[in-house]
Amino acid sequence: MKVVVIGNGIIGVCTAAWLQRDGHEVIFVDPLPPGEACSFGNAGSLSPSACLPVGMPGMWKKVPGWLRDPLGPLTVRWGYLPKVLPWLLRFLHHSQPAEVRRIATALRGLLEPIFECYEPLLQHANVESLVRRTGCLYVYSGPEAAKQWQWGMDLRRSLGVELRDVGQEELETLEPDLKGRFRFGILAPENGSTLDPSALVKGLHAQCERDGARSVRRRVVAFECNNQSVSGVTLDDGETLECDGVVIAGGAWSAYLTRQLGLRIPLETQRGYHVTVESNNLALKHTVMAVEHNLMVNPMAQGLRLAGSVEFAGLEAPPDYRRADVLLQHGKAMFPHLDTSATTRWMGHRPCLPDSLPVIGRVPKIENAWCAFGHGHVGMCGGASTGREVARLVAGKASEIDLKPFAPERFAG
Numbered sequence: 118m119k120v121v122v123i124g125n126g127i128i129g130v131c132t133a134a135w136l137q138r139d140g141h142e143v144i145f146v147d148p149l150p151p152g153e154a155c156s157f158g159n160a161g162s163l164s165p166s167a168c169l170p171v172g173m174p175g176m177w178k179k180v181p182g183w184l185r186d187p188l189g190p191l192t193v194r195w196g197y198l199p200k201v202l203p204w205l206l207r208f209l210h211h212s213q214p215a216e217v218r219r220i221a222t223a224l225r226g227l228l229e230p231i232f233e234c235y236e237p238l239l240q241h242a243n244v245e246s247l248v249r250r251t252g253c254l255y256v257y258s259g260p261e262a263a264k265q266w267q268w269g270m271d272l273r274r275s276l277g278v279e280l281r282d283v284g285q286e287e288l289e290t291l292e293p294d295l296k297g298r299f300r301f302g303i304l305a306p307e308n309g310s311t312l313d314p315s316a317l318v319k320g321l322h323a324q325c326e327r328d329g330a331r332s333v334r335r336r337v338v339a340f341e342c343n344n345q346s347v348s349g350v351t352l353d354d355g356e357t358l359e360c361d362g363v364v365i366a367g368g369a370w371s372a373y374l375t376r377q378l379g380l381r382i383p384l385e386t387q388r389g390y391h392v393t394v395e396s397n398n399l400a401l402k403h404t405v406m407a408v409e410h411n412l413m414v415n416p417m418a419q420g421l422r423l424a425g426s427v428e429f430a431g432l433e434a435p436p437d438y439r440r441a442d443v444l445l446q447h448g449k450a451m452f453p454h455l456d457t458s459a460t461t462r463w464m465g466h467r468p469c470l471p472d473s474l475p476v477i478g479r480v481p482k483i484e485n486a487w488c489a490f491g492h493g494h495v496g497m498c499g500g501a502s503t504g505r506e507v508a509r510l511v512a513g514k515a516s517e518i519d520l521k522p523f524a525p526e527r528f529a530g
Contacts, residue, residue, distance in 0.1 A: 118141045118142065118361045118362060119141070119142045119144065119359070119360045119361045119362075120133075120136055120141050120143055120144070120360060120361065120363065120364060120511065121144045121337075121358060121360040121363045121364070122136070122143055122144070122146070122363075122364045122366060123146050123147065123337050123350070123363065123365050123366060123367045123371075124145075124364075124365070124367045124368060124489075125145055125147035125149060125150065125151040125153070125318075125322060125332075126147075126151075126152075126153075126154060126156040126318065126366065126368055126496070127156045127314070127317075127318050127496055127497055127500035128366040128368075128489050128490060128492060128496060128500050128504070129364070129366035129367075129489070130145075130151060130156075130318050130322045130325065131234075131235075131238060131321065131500040131501045131504030131505075132364055132366055132503065132504035132507045132508065133145065133322075133325050133330060134238045134241075134242075134321055134324070134325055134504060135238075135501075135504040135507070135508035136364075136504075136507075136508045136511060137325060137328050137330065138237070138508070139508055139512050141511065142329065142330075143325060143329075143330040143331070144330065144331045144332075144333060144358060144360065145322070145325070145330060145331065145332045145333065146333045146335060146336075146337055146352070146358070147332075147333075147334070147336075147367075148335060148336045148353075149334075150319075150334075151318050151322035151323075151332075152314070152315035152316065152317075152318035152319040152322070153315070154368060154465050154466065155368060155389070155467055155496055156314060156318045156496070156497075157314065157315040157463070157465070158389065158391050158424075158464075158465040159314050159391075159424070159465075159496060159497050160391070160404075160422060160424040160425070161310045161311045161312070161313075161314045161404075161415045161417055161422060161497065162310055162404060162413060162415065162497060162498060163231055163232070163235070163248065163250075163308065163309040163310055163497060163498055164228070164231075164253055164305065164308040164309070164310075164404075164495075164498055165225075165228050165229050165307050165308065165498075166253065166273055166280070166305040166307065166308055167224070167228060167308075167494070167495050167498050168221045168224040168225040168273060168276060168278070169217070169224075169272065169273065170211065170212070170217055170220045170221065170224070170474075171208075171387070171473050171493065172209060172211050172471075172473060173212055173217060173269060174212060174213065174217060174268065175212075176212045177209050177212065179191075180209075187437070187439075188439055188440055188443050190411040190425065190426060190427065191428075192427070192428055192429070192440075193205070193428075193429040193430075194428070194429065194430040194434065196430075197429055197430045197434070201385065201429045204383055204385050204471055205429075205471075207383065207471035207472075208471040208472075210471075211471055211472040211473065216472070217272070218272060220472055220473055220474055220522070221273070221276060222522075223474055223519070223522035224473070224474065224495065225276040225277070226518040226519055227475075227495075227499050227502050227503070227518060227523070228495060228498050228499060228502065229277070230502050230505075230517075230518075231309075231498055231499075231501065231502065232248075232250065232309065234501035235248065235500075235501040238321055238324075238501060238504075239321075241324060242320050242321050242323070242324035243320075243324075244316075244317060244320035244321065244324075246312075247313055247316055247317045247320065248309060248310075248312075248317070249309055249311075249312065250307075250308070250309035251309065251402055251403050251404075252304055252306040252308050252309075252403050252404075253304075253308035253310075253404045253405070253406060254283070254288070254292060254295075254302045254303070254304055254305075254404070254405050254406070255270075255303040255304075256295060256299040256301070256302045256405055256406065256407055256408070257299060257300070257301045257408055257409060258298075258299060258300060258301075258409060259300040259301050260300070262301070263301050263303070278305065278307075279307050280303050280304070280305055281303065281306065282302075282303055283301070283302040283304050284301065285299075285300040288300075288301070288302040291304070291402070291403065292403060292405065293400075294400060294452055294454075295451075295452075298450070298451055299407075304403075308404065310415050311497065312417055313417060313418045313419065314497055316418070333358065335352040335353055335354060335356070336352065336353040337350045337352060337353075337367075337374060338352065338353050339351040340363070340374075340377055340378060341357055341359075342378075342483075345482055345484050346483065346485045346486075347362065347363050347378075347483060347486050348360070350363060361485060362485035362487070362511060363485065363486050363487070364486075364487045364488075364489055364507060364511075365480075365486065365487070365488050365489065365490060366489040366490055368466065368468045368490055369384065369386040369432060369466040369467070370432070371384060371468060371476075371490040371491070372384035375480065375488065375525070378480050378483050378486055379480075379481070379482060379483075380480050380488075380525055382470070382476060382488075382491070382525065382528055383470065383471055383528055384468055384469070384470060384476075384490070384491055385469050385470075385471070386429075386432055386467065386468065386469070387427045387428070387466075387467040387469045387493060388426075388427070388429070388430055388434075388436075388464055388465070388466055388467070389425075389426055389427065389428075389464070389465055389466075389467050389494075390424070390426040390428070390436070390438070390444060390462070390463065390464050391422055391423060391424040391426075391441065391444065391462070391463050392422070392423045392424075392441050392445045392448065392460050392461070392463075393417070393419050393421065393422045393423075393460065393461045393463070394420045394422075394423070394445075394448065394455060394456070394457055394459070394460050395419060395420040395459040395460060396456040396457065396458045396459040396460075397420040397455070398456040399421060399452060399454075399455060401414070401416045401421070404416075407447065407451055410425070410447045410451075411425045411426075412447050412448070414448065414451070419461075420459075420460075421455070423444045423445060423447070423448040426440045426441070426444060427467075428440060432466060436464035438462050438464070440464075441462040441463070441464070442462075445457060445460060467492075467493050467496070468491045468492065468493065468496075469491060469493040470493070470528075474491070475489070475490060475491040475492040475495075475499065475503065475523055476488040476490055476491045476523060476524075476525050477489055477503055477506060477507065477520055477523040477524075478510065478524045478525050479510060480525060481525060481529070487507055487511065488525045489503050489504075489507050505517070506518060506520060
């Protein structure tokens with residue numbers, strides 16, 4: 118079967134790799150090279166514990182603050198508010214406790230087999246060295262501060278996430294660079310990360326090409342359909358690529374494509390920022406999540422990456438790099454001895470749904486088109502498991518996890 122995979126990011130590349138393992142022919146279509154956009158700029162986390170949605174109970178109380186503080190951890194640009202308001206109202210609906218439990222249960226099912234699903238792909242592409250499983254430390258100013266997030270941590274534990282409380286003395290032994298700033302932590306020993314998310318995607322993509330995949334550096338603008346199936350995709354230069362099936366893994370631009378197949382998805386972009394401190398002089402062994410600042414810290418090959426900002430402003434607005442500068446300020450407060458003489462900044466578009474769940478499944482009424490997008494903050498975490506599940510759907514096999522919560526038709530009406 119010849120399958121067009123729209124998207125060169127981690128979701129599309131992992132899906133293609135799993136499709137090839139089943140013997141399918143793959144054609145990548147994307148105007149960008151592999152490993153760009155969010156697959157370049159993400160925090161690099163590979164975390165089975167990352168099963169909580171963005172919207173949590175009580176978040177509605179913070180909405181006025183989001184609008185007042187353009188540099189806060191989550192903000193909405195005033196000019197974009199009228200467009201995003203219906204999405205935000207749905208988002209807040211899904212932040213109720215019962216909904217959060219349902220969403221977290223579904224995400225845990227997708228993320229628990231992270232390493233099981235990545236392992237054969239990493240081995241085949243000879244890129245195992247880009248992934249490490251050293252654990253993640255959630256750190257707090259003290260035990261009292263941690264209690265503000267206890268409900269979410271208890272939910273994680275109830276879903277089988279291994280979490281261990283760490284006192285100040287042990288915390289400073291595990292990570293001496295944290296000394297003096299944090300007095301309590303929670304260790305997630307099963308978590309991991311990648312040293313270079315872009316290199317990881319490029320390595321997997323290169324192996325797909327060695328295994329026979331074609332790459333077309335164009336944009337898909339339309340589909341050729343015959344009855345209830347896709348027979349080809351039309352590119353922005355007018356060429357049509359014939360195919361037996363298509364996987365839409367185009368990140369924040371995917372909703373444009375699904376609309377042409379009769380499927381409307383409330384896809385939004387949560388614009389994320391990062392700062393990478395190339396002059397990093399720390400010796401961190403774990404990824405570190407400073408929960409009170411919503412700041413993820415990951416020592417990477419390029420330097421120390423600081424990430425965690427969310428901004429609603431659409432796909433067209435220019436970046437506001439003051440938000441990246443705030444991340445750097447938090448990083449300097451965490452690590453007063455951090456050498457910040459050389460830094461780079463980035464902004465990218467996380468594709469997000471109001472229920473914080475990606476869209477994984479067949480396009481309704483179309484026999485041979487499948488969705489694989491909308492992973493938000495867990496794209497790198499969910500790439501390999503999504504790829505495995507989509508490949509099983511293409512082959513007509515039963516899924517290994519419950520995909521009902523991720524169904525594209527859940528937004529009908």
